Amino acid sequence: MITRERRASARRYLMCPPEHFAVTYAINPWMAPDEPTDAARARRQWTRLRQVYLELGHDVQTIEPVPGLPDMVFAANGGTVVGGKVLGARFRYPQRAGEAGAYLDWFAGRGYREIRVPEHVHEGEGDVLFAGEVLLAGYGFRSDQAVAAELAGLFGLPVVSLRLIDPRFYHLDTALCVLDEDTAMYYPAAFDDAGRAALAARFTELIEVKDEDAEVLGLNAVSDGRHVVLPVQAATLAGQLFQRGFIPVGVDMSELLKGGGGAKCCTLELR
Ligand code: ARG
Numbered sequence: 320m321i322t323r324e325r326r327a328s329a330r331r332y333l334m335c336p337p338e339h340f341a342v343t344y345a346i347n348p349w350m351a352p353d354e355p356t357d358a359a360r361a362r363r364q365w366t367r368l369r370q371v372y373l374e375l376g377h378d379v380q381t382i383e384p385v386p387g388l389p390d391m392v393f394a395a396n397g398g399t400v401v402g403g404k405v406l407g408a409r410f411r412y413p414q415r416a417g418e419a420g421a422y423l424d425w426f427a428g429r430g431y432r433e434i435r436v437p438e439h440v441h442e443g444e445g446d447v448l449f450a451g452e453v454l455l456a457g458y459g460f461r462s463d464q465a466v467a468a469e470l471a472g473l474f475g476l477p478v479v480s481l482r483l484i485d486p487r488f489y490h491l492d493t494a495l496c497v498l499d500e501d502t503a504m505y506y507p508a509a510f511d512d513a514g515r516a517a518l519a520a521r522f523t524e525l526i527e528v529k530d531e532d533a534e535v536l537g538l539n540a541v542s543d544g545r546h547v548v549l550p551v552q553a554a555t556l557a558g559q560l561f562q563r564g565f566i567p568v569g570v571d572m573s574e575l576l577k578g579g580g581g582a583k584c585c586t587l588e589l590r
Contacts, residue, residue, distance in 0.1 A: 325499070325564045327545035331378040333425070333587040334369055337361040337392035338384040342577050346412045347460075347489050349579030361574040365392065368548070368570050368582055375546050375568070380589065382425045388418050393580045394587040395492060396445040397422035401454070401474045401590045404433040408443045411461045435473055439463040444587055445490035450521060451500025452476060457491025459483040479521065481514040488533070492583045498542040498565065502526070504556070506533040526563065532556040536572075539581030541588075548582050 340361045342350050372379050384391050397418065399406045405426045408419045426434050446462035447470065448455045458464040459482045467478040481491060485508060488494035494509035504526035507515055518525060528538055537553030547560050551569030560567045572581040
């Protein structure tokens with residue numbers, strides 16, 4: 320296979336330490352409140368992820384975790400940030416509602432001047448992926464389809480709405496990962512026919528991910544255009560990426576997976 324050269328660009332990420340991480344309620348099929356979680360292990364895995372980003376040359380900001388908000392570690396849901404503008408989060412479930420204000424305060428305190436509170440349910444970059452001047456917006460489980468108009472209005476970018484149909488892949492970033500503006504990887508069974516067609520039209524290279532890799536949230540990955548940080552358990556996917564000229568960087572996020580999230584969920588890109 321002949322591949323073009325993959326180019327990395329430095330990124331800026333926001334992360335939230337898993338100080339208060341626990342599974343105390345179930346709002347997605349991965350969460351089992353009866354099973355124990357290990358806070359120290361979550362902390363080690365999160366710290367390693369942060370270290371990986373720093374070693375790749377990225378900037379990592381952190382937000383202070385709030386007691387009583389065990390899912391706040393999943394920073395991707397804290398909002399959508401493009402061109403320095405912020406669309407804040409509005410969470411589907413009351414258990415996470417308190418996070419929205421904490422993230423808005425963080426943006427306000429860091430000099431972000433265009434910050435909007437959404438009218439519709441919007442779980443941030445968990446359901447919004449940036450693909451080279453187009454926003455891909457997932458709906459069906461968590462974010463509302465109607466938030467697409469708010470995204471288009473604030474950011475001035477076209478929005479492609481994608482319906483999610485498999486409850487295990489409830490946020491767009493569990494079913495699709497944009498590797499660069501022309502390349503993505505996805506789990507076809509998580510989308511309807513219209514969604515699959517829209518993705519085929521948008522990307523020149525579209526990598527199909529196998530069941531076993533999707534089932535360890537292999538798509539919950541973070542690409543800088545060359546390095547792809549993904550669960551170490553997604554071994555076949557790592558091979559597919561390598562063949563196409565990307566450099567897979569495996570991380571173990573198994574403790575945070577008990578909450579239904581991986582590396583990408585723990586990371587909000589500040590564009
Ligand atoms: N327990 C969290 C929830 O269900 C996990 C969020 C995962 N975040 C993501 N970007 N997919 O809301």
